[in-house]
Amino acid sequence: MKEFINTGNKDTRSGFGAGLLEAGRQDERVMALTADLKGSVKMDAFAAEFPERFVQCGIAESNMIGVAAGLAITGKIPFAGSFAEFITGRVYDQLRQEVAYGHTNVKIASSHAGITLGEDGATHQTMEDIALMRALPGMCVIVPCDYNQTKNATIAAAKYEGPVYLRFGRPSVPNFTPEDEPFEIGKTYILNEGVDVSIIACGHLVWEALEAARILEEKHNVRAEVLNVATIKPLDEKTLAESLEKTGCAVIAEEHNLAGGLSEAVAGWAARHKPCPMEFVCGEDRFGQSGTPAELLKAYGLDAENIANKALEAIGRK
Amino acid sequence: MSDIQNLQKIASQVRRDIVRMVCIAKSGHPGGSLGITDVMTALYFHEMHHDPKTWTRQAVGQDAFVLSAGHLAPVYYSVLARSGYFPISELATLRKFGSRLQGHPCVTDHLPGIFKPSGSLGQGLSVAAGMALGKKLSGDNGRVYVLCGDGESEEGQIWEAAMWAPHHKVDNLIAFTDWNGQQIDGPTSSITGIDNLPDKWASFGWDVIEADGHDFESILQAFELAHSQNGRPKMILFKTEMGHGVDFMAGTHKWHGKAPSQQECEAALAQLEETLGDF
Known part of the structure; x- marks a missing residue:
């Protein structure tokens, strides 16, 4: 990748x-x-x-x-x-x-x-x-x-x-996007092209999504497409549609609870326009707690390993 | 005709507008609007430097008025229409489906003269304070006026703004309170005892002016006093009577949010001279 x-x-x-x-x-x-x-x-x-x-x-x-x-x-x-x-x-x-x-x-x-x-x-x-x-x-x-x-x-x-x-x-x-790339409001950025599953992420979990794609390729021979939904509203429906058309399933990752976040934004749109198996890596219906960021991300399952596992589940449901 | 006689004439028509608008709409808030009519008439027809023909929401080079207590929409719409911001015939559409005259004012349909939505209480003073600072930073000499209710002043955000404005020296901000001592659930004295407003505002660092909100000489003098550029924002506390001008609506909170029947409307209009022609 x-x-x-x-x-x-x-x-x-x-x-x-x-x-x-x-x-x-x-x-x-x-x-x-x-x-x-x-x-x-x-x-x-x-x-x-x-x-x-x-x-x-x-x-x-x-x-x-x-x-x-x-x-x-x-x-x-x-x-x-x-x-x-x-x-x-x-x-x-x-x-x-x-x-x-x-x-x-x-x-x-x-x-x-x-x-x-x-x-x-x-x-x-x-x-x-x-x-x-x-x-x-x-x-x-x-x-x-x-x-x-x-x-x-x-x-x-x-x-x-x-x-x-x-x-x-x-x-x-990690700081990894181009230093001087003008930001386009409303655009979803395709970071890595793939055909087996779309990993749709935002914020801190985009780097984890890239890590997950690497794990999937190295350990499971899965080619994941990684999308950075930097603008959640308005949603870049065209880019999402093209990706889901190609891969036929998705895992959505965000540092936010399921209710009303990126996952439901994409799923709500896809239910009408591109229904396909989807898995979510996000907070469930509970509050956070004290800890280091790394401890918390792991404890709440917001990491590359979990994204990779959910991606395999989504692929299995195709 | 003297200026004050002219203002009295306009105020009588504005009161007729309020009663008729709320009656036609079959809902709305007549009491507060009738109580602050004289002040709003003085503001739009004497005090403010404004031009409906060149008005934009940015109000460059003009004075601006912000309504914080949004349920006073009827008096607001009437003085705007009577000033020439939009046709008076539109007053008949208050609260109707598709009307620009929403139950509480909004900017969605670009009704001329409206700067911001209001309805959720306690927020207008902050917005007016921001506008006043914006004008100062832009070198615009226009003043910003804002109307709050005494009951509304139970909202905590009012006192956040009360703290902020003197610190930032926005002396082009002229706030005024409709001090009628009434709110939905009864006299303010029986609800939280917000009543000692002069001391409260003075202690926050405002220039406090008290005036009779039904005596045009007192109203104009109060606005005049508020013009000083002394680094402090101004708060004029206008003593008013809710429902003023209609005997059976006066002095009670019962007409805060109740529309008159056709019969009550006629009884009210019999007490208010038609001076400029009904809409």
């Missing part, structure tokens, strides 16, 4: 910080807001270079979303950043009324998403945010897979007219 080179582990939130700085240099309308988490969501460099365009909101996320909507109404391009749980679940009604229903050009910068936030435990780990954001009419949902892609997705989000939910994380993970 195609070889992917990890140029060194990096956190995706730092990719956001780099992208935000670049977007800020490209367009003076770009602003950054945070709720007492400037360092955690990597807004330090932006705030240092553009102090007037950085807005500290304190530990008051609801007000921050409203202020961001107000800034957007006057023509600014605000990125409001916090931990994924506090910028979705805590402010769902604000995002619904002022951002989605209000059609404001607000970018939700959602850091520390998923279970890999790690040691802080389940209060801070959200595995439900994609479901909430997908449910909002008109909300674009982007889940990039590594540092480079998060940086490029941030730049693309700034140029996109409309509400965007941009999800990234805390742990250092």
Whole structure:
């Protein structure tokens, strides 16, 4: 299979910080807001270079979303950043009324998403945010897979007219996508071509999907196609259809619970247009817990080994 | 005719609009709208620098008004139509299927004059504060006005915004509260005791102005006082009476969300002079 080179582990939130700085240099309308988490969501460099365009909101996320909507109404391009749980679940009604229903050009910068936030435990780990954001009419949902892609997705989000939910994380993970590849919103990227099974993944699990494809090839003589669904909404139906037409089965992997995530997004579409055997690698109906990211991913089955096993199951059901 | 007589004339017509809109719709919120009619009339026909002909949602170079308490939609729609944002005939479509005049205001159908949706309470002050900061950063001298309810001020987000705005020195933000002492379940004093609003707002660092929301001289003076560019946002607390102008609706929360029958509508209209022609 195609070889992917990890140029060194990096956190995706730092990719956001780099992208935000670049977007800020490209367009003076770009602003950054945070709720007492400037360092955690990597807004330090932006705030240092553009102090007037950085807005500290304190530990008051609801007000921050409203202020961001107000800034957007006057023509600014605000990125409001916090931990994924506090910028979705805590402010769902604000995002619904002022951002989605209000059609404001607000970018939700959602850091520390998923279970890999790690040691802080389940209060801070959200595995439900994609479901909430997908449910909002008109909300674009982007889940990039590594540092480079998060940086490029941030730049693309700034140029996109409309509400965007941009999800990234805390742990250092392999950085392997091209450094300067412009991010295309709405595109699913085919990382490896195959014919036996489609591995459809997003976020941190894309690297695990590539690892799974390697295991499948080396140990089982299975050629897996690996798709990086970096934009979950709108879904790249054409690319998915072409892949499923070829492979006839899929395993979907995400760091999110089954309810409302990438798995149900793809399955819901496929049930109508491309029904085929599918297996899911995702969180079940339960909360996370404290632990290192690696411990948690293994304990919840969100790893290459499980993806490979599920792929074999899907192939067996063809 | 003096300016104040003119405002009184408009206010009477706006009150007729409110009663007739809600009666035709057979649902809606007449009480609060009648109570804040004089303030909203003064705002749109005296205080604000705005031009319906060149209006855009960005409101560059113009003042902007944000309704936070979205159930006050009837008075909002009436003053917008009477200002020339859209035809007054459209007021007859309030709450009807396919109407731009949704039960609570929205931007989906691009109704001119509307900046944001409102309905879920407690959110408008934050949005207005963001707009005020946006205008300042863009070098736009326009002011941003926002109407909150006293009952609405039980929402925690109001106080998040109350903390944020003075810290960020948005002195082009003029908030005002419809201080009628009523909410759905009864007098505010019987619900949570939100009543000591002057001290609350002053302690958060706002310039607090108290005024009589049914005396145009008092209303205009309050707005005038709110113009100072002193680094602090302004909160005008307008003492109002819910249902003001219609004797059987006045001073009670019972008409918060209830439409008058045809007979009640006629009884109400008999108390309100038709000054500018009904829609």
